[in-house]
Amino acid sequence: MIYTEFAKFYDDLFDATLYERWAAYVVRQARITGKENNELKILDLACGTGRLAIKLAQMGFQVTGADLSEDMLTIAEQRSREPNVEVPFIQTDMRSMDGLDQYDIITCFDDSLNYLVDQTDLQATFKAVNAHLNSRGQFMLDMITPYQVTEVYPGYMYNYRSEDAAFMWTSYEGDFAPMAVEHELNFFQYNEDKDAYDAYNEIHRERAYEHEEIDKMLDQAGFSGTTPRTDFGEKPFTDETKRWFFSTHKN
Numbered sequence: 411m412i413y414t415e416f417a418k419f420y421d422d423l424f425d426a427t428l429y430e431r432w433a434a435y436v437v438r439q440a441r442i443t444g445k446e447n448n449e450l451k452i453l454d455l456a457c458g459t460g461r462l463a464i465k466l467a468q469m470g471f472q473v474t475g476a477d478l479s480e481d482m483l484t485i486a487e488q489r490s491r492e493p494n495v496e497v498p499f500i501q502t503d504m505r506s507m508d509g510l511d512q513y514d515i516i517t518c519f520d521d522s523l524n525y526l527v528d529q530t531d532l533q534a535t536f537k538a539v540n541a542h543l544n545s546r547g548q549f550m551l552d553m554i555t556p557y558q559v560t561e562v563y564p565g566y567m568y569n570y571r572s573e574d575a576a577f578m579w580t581s582y583e584g585d586f587a588p589m590a591v592e593h594e595l596n597f598f599q600y601n602e603d604k605d606a607y608d609a610y611n612e613i614h615r616e617r618a619y620e621h622e623e624i625d626k627m628l629d630q631a632g633f634s635g636t637t638p639r640t641d642f643g644e645k646p647f648t649d650e651t652k653r654w655f656f657s658t659h660k661n
Contacts, residue, residue, distance in 0.1 A: 419570075419575065419577055419597055421459055421461075421485075422570070422572065422575075422577075423570060423577065426461070428520075429461045429462050429465055430465075431642040432462050432517075432519050432520075432642065433462060433465045433466055433469065434642070435550065435642045435643045435655065436452070436466060436515070436517060436550060437469065438643060439515075439548060439550055439643070439657045440471075440515060440548070442548070443514065443515075443548070445514075446470070447469055447470035447471045448470045448471070448472065450471055450472065450514045450515055451471075451472045451473075451474075451511070451512075451513045451514050451515070451544075452466055452471045452472065452473045452474070452513060452514065452515045452516070452517065453473075453474050453475075453476060453510065453511075453513040453515070453516045453517070453542065454466065454473060454474070454475045454476070454517050454518075454519075455476050455477075455504055455507075455516055455517065455518040455522070455539070456476070456477055456478075456504060456518050456519075456520070456522030456523075457475030457476060457477050457482070457483075457486060457499070458477060458479075458482050458486070458520065458522075459482050459485040459486050459489060460475050460482075460483075460485070460486025460487070460489050460490060460497065460499065461489070462517070462519065463475035463486065463490075463497050463499075464486075464489060464490050464493060464495055464497055467490075467493075467495040467496065467497045468493055468495055473497050474497065474498045474499075474500065474510070474511070474513070475497055475498070475499045475500070476499070476500045476501070476502050476504075476507070476510060477499070477501065477502075478501065478502070478503055478504065479501075480501055483499045483500075483501055486499050487499050504518070504522075504526075504535045504538065504539075505526075505531050505534040505535050505538060506534070506538055507538040507539070507541070507542050510542050511542070512542055512543065512544050512547075513542060513543060513544065513547060514543075514544050514547050514548070515547060515548045515549075515550065516539050516542065516543060516547070516548075516549050516550070517549075517550045517551070518535075518539070518549075518550075518551045518552075519550075519551065519552050520552070521552065521553055521554040521616065521653070523535065523551060523553050524553055524554050524616040524617060524618060525614070525615070525616055527586060527587045527590065527615055527616070527617045528587070529619070529623075529627075532619070532627060533627050533630065533631065536549075536627050536628055536630075536631035536633070537631045537632070539631070540631045540632040540633060540660055543660045544660075545660065546659055546660055547659065547660045548657065548658070548659050548660075549628075549633060549656075549657075549658050549659070549660070550655075550656070550657050551655070551656050552653050552654060552655045552656070553618070553619065553624065553653070553654055553656075554616065554618055554652060554653055555618055555621075555649070555651055555652060555653060555654055556589045556618040556619075556620060556649075557649060557650050557651060557652065558618065558651075558652040558653065559589045559590065559591045559616070559617065559618040560583075560589055560618075562652060563581040563583075563591045564581065564582060564583045564591070565581070565582075566579075566580070566581040567579065567580050567581075573600075574599065574600035575597070575598060575599050575600065576597070576598040576607075577595070577596070577597050577598075578595070578596040579593060579594070579595055579596075580593070580594045581593050581594075582594070584615060584616075584617070586615060586617075587615075587617040588617065589617055589618040589619070590615065590616070590617040590618075591615070591616050591617070592613060592614070592615050593613070593614040593615075593616070594611070594612075594613055595611065595612045595613070595614060596609070596610070596611050597609070597610040597611075597612075598610075621638055621647075621649075621654060624638075624654075624656065625638075628656070628658055632660060632661050633658040633659065633660060633661065634658065634659065634661050635658055635659050636656055636657070636658040637656065637657050637658070638654055638655070638656050639654070639655045639656075639657075640653065640654060640655065642655060643655045643657070
């Protein structure tokens with residue numbers, strides 16, 4: 411999924427404290443390796459504007475960020491200058507991960523994998539991740555659940571306004587895939603030269619997968635020891651939750 415104008419609004423719309431929880435989850439799972447942070451190479455796949463990648467770099471990990479969106483990566487690269495950390499940001503398609511190295515840990519959070527509405531694309535991504543992990547490397551991911559897509563999202567609305575911008579988000583049930591949702595995003599950005607607002611519109615499509623499907627695809631991609639959890643890994647697995655977390659390792 412390529413974010414265009416959305417990239418400019420992304421950081422204003424999302425709760426920054428969530429990145430603290432994603433980082434804490436990575437740290438807990440990374441301890442399984444028995445290595446120090448600075449000994450581990452991490453790829454943050456679908457890194458967006460780089461918040462998590464930079465946070466992990468500040469914690470001593472060797473981090474690379476990758477995303478399909480050039481707009482997101484531009485913001486990420488600019489952000490990395492402020493804390494003065496070295497985080498390479500690479501544009502790539504997660505289904506192939508061309509141009510990327512081998513890593514000890516690969517993460518993919520914030521329901522990025524739910525944008526792969528074709529199951530063959532999700533399977534290809536799992537295989538690409540496996541191919542770019544070192545022996546016994548870890549894959550940490552989250553995905554929104556069927557409960558979130560079928561019970562929470564249909565009819566969901568969110569509005570945001572600042573001094574010079576406004577944003578409206580409406581979600582509808584999708585008919586393009588099983589357990590699908592379509593998000594209509596409308597942005598209004600004040601243009602000082604025109605003394606008027608520029609309007610933008612984007613449609614984002616996501617789908618959910620049953621946890622049995624996810625487990626099976628991970629197994630087929632060469633992973634084992636998959637552990638599903640909820641609440642950023644802090645609570646046991648349950649069906650009626652908005653997001654599942656999975657930690658698994660390369661065979």
